[in-house]
Amino acid sequence: MRYAPPKGTYDILPSAPGRDAVQNSALWQWLEASFREICRQYGYAEIRTPIFESHDLIHRSVGEGTDIVAKETFDFVTKGNDALTLRPEGTAGVMRAYVSNRLYTERPVSKLYYIGPNFRYERPQKGRYRQHHQAGAELLGASGPEADAEVIALACGFYARLGLTDLKVKLNTVGTPESRVEYVKALRAWAEPLLPQMSGENNRRFAQNALRMLDSKEPQDIALLVTAPSLSDYLDEASQAHFTAVKSYLTTMGLPYDEDPRLVRGFDYYTHTVFEIQSGVLGDKALGGGGRYNGLIEAVGGPATPGIGFGLGLERVLLALEETGVAFPKTSGLAAFLCPLGEAARVACVSLLARLRSEGVACDMDYTGRRMKVMLEQADQNQARFAVILGDDELAQGVATVRDMLTKAQETVPLENLSKALV
RNA sequence: GAGGGUGUGGCGAAGUGGUCAACGCGCCUGACUGUGGCUCAGGUAAUCGCGGGUUCAAAUCCCGUCACUCUCCCCA
Structure with a gap:
């Protein structure tokens, strides 16, 4: 029996030409390093939380009426009868950790970032997996619009650093829970007589999460929604002022955005500012x-x-x-690949390898015992800067032949000077 | 949840009823007895997703099944 990875998952492998970019571990290291670096610049520190949390935490915080929780979570019960859920997003767990560890007692403002897998039980397709990875950041303890702008700037800065263009920032405000209650009341009153004309999905939403009716992509719904009451009419003054200030900060920072009064995101916990970053090359799919x-x-x-x-x-x-055609960075290889010729040289290479490594040289040696040609090919595959050739001749004189893999220039180097020659 | 598509060596991919299932990449061997990325020659590797059926004969036709994939919905 041969096993495939579970549906909607995939393996990440050492540099795998011909496979999907998402399967290339070097690219993940690059992405993650880039995110860590920009977070460091913005003053965020890493937090790592479990990939599963209690069922209630996830379901209550994300919202029972949301699609993600209503039909897409991986829920399970342990032998000890604990109901758990694989996290479908990062924020709930980070908030739980923030409270569990009383991070709020340590400083007035906490800036946290995370990178890790999330899980959603969906039909996989292009760019959608059951286990997917997110990088995220949370700014806690700051209520001012500067915080909103900073967080959006951080996300955009990450994309920019990678070389991604053709992005759109969609921006909206959903106000306070109080004003939203009023609005949802009005929205439901408006929608009720129209339900027969609306999609099945929006009928479901009407019952469970009326706000998300606004987000419908069904043509019949979109046509009807033109006459729907507008959320902005229900915002209190403070909410409006907050939103105005966020927009003005974004403009100051030179970050363009599109205001989208119908943007409603898939989590219930949002208040005030919500945003989504879309990629033109992915057909405006959310990044x-x-x-x-x-x-x-x-x-x-x-x-x-x-x-x-x-x-x-x-x-x-x-x-x-x-899709954009951004060139991925080259991975760096070894400094040296040792090529022993003969048994005596092989024995010598084992200790030489250990010594070089202890001196901080990234190196490896041939373990196949095959011909020189094959050893040099391996040096090439490992992107080694130098091949270090050690045969009986060299061994007798206490030297090695160091071959520059790019220029093919060779020189004889005494073994004790080897680490200096390999730079 | 709804609707398409595809399953042939490690990867890509021909073949749509009839001898030993092309080819390309990779890998291995050699030309080149201690010198790579080129070339040439040879080689390795597939019970044609699985199960059943039709037929003298099935990768090819039929039924079933599984897997993968894409679109819509939703989202990252």
């Missing part, structure tokens, strides 16, 4: 998104604390980079 969630920390048992953050789908970043 990432986020928003403010001022009630969430309180909802998971912490002190009332404002927060804002985002999550970015890394598979989609790779797809978009590929």
Whole structure:
């Protein structure tokens, strides 16, 4: 029996030409390093939380009415009868950890980032996996619009650093829970008589999560929605002022955005600012998104604390980079590959290899015992800068032949000077 | 949840009823007894997704099944 990876998952392999970019571990290292670096610049520190959390945490914080929780979570019960859920997004777990560890007592503002897998039980397709990876950041303890702008700038800065263009930032505000309650009331009143004309999906949403009716992509719904009440009419003054300030900061930072009054994201915990970043080359598919969630920390048992953050789908970043034709960075190889000729040289190479490595030289040696040609090919495959050839002649004189793999120039180097010659 | 498409060596991919299932890449061997990325020659590797049926004969036709993939929905 041969096993395939489970549906919607894939293996990430050492440099695998001919395979999908998402399967290339070197690209993941590059992506992750890039994200870590920009987070460091913005003053964010890494947090790592479990990939599963209690069923209730995930379901309550993301929202029972959301698609993600209603039909896409991996839920399971342990032998100890604990109901758990594989995390479908990053924020809930980070908030839980923030409260569990009372990080709010350490400093007034916490800036956290994370990178890791998330799980959603969906039919896989291009750019959509059951296990996908997100990089995200959360800014906790700051309620001002500067925080919103910074978080959006961080997300955009990450894409820019990678060389991604053709992006759109969609921006909206969903106001406070109070104003939203009023609005949803009005929306439902408006929608009720129209339900027979609306899609089945929006009928479901009407019952479970009326706000998301706005987000429908069905033509019949879109036509009807033109007459729907507008959320902005229900916003209180403070919410409007906050949104105006966020927009103005973005403009100041030179970050273009599209205001989209119908943007409603898939999590219930959002308040005020919500945003989504779309990629033109992926047909405006979302590359990432986020928003403010001022009630969430309180909802998971912490002190009332404002927060804002985002999550970015890394598979989609790779797809978009590929689609855009951005050149992926070259991976760096070994400094040296040792090629022993004969048994005596092989024995000598084992200790030479150990010595070079202890001196900090990235190196490897041939383990096949095959011909010189094959050894040099391996040096080539490993992108070694130098091949170090050691045969009986060299051994007798205590030297090695160092071959520059690019120029083919060779020189004889005493073994004790080897590490200096390999730079 | 709905609808398409595809399953042939490690990868890509011909073949649509009839001798030992092309070819390309990779890998291996040699030309080149201690010198790679080129070339040439040879070689390795496939019970044609699985099960059943039709037929003298099936990768090819029929039924079933599984897997993968794409689109819509939704999302990252």
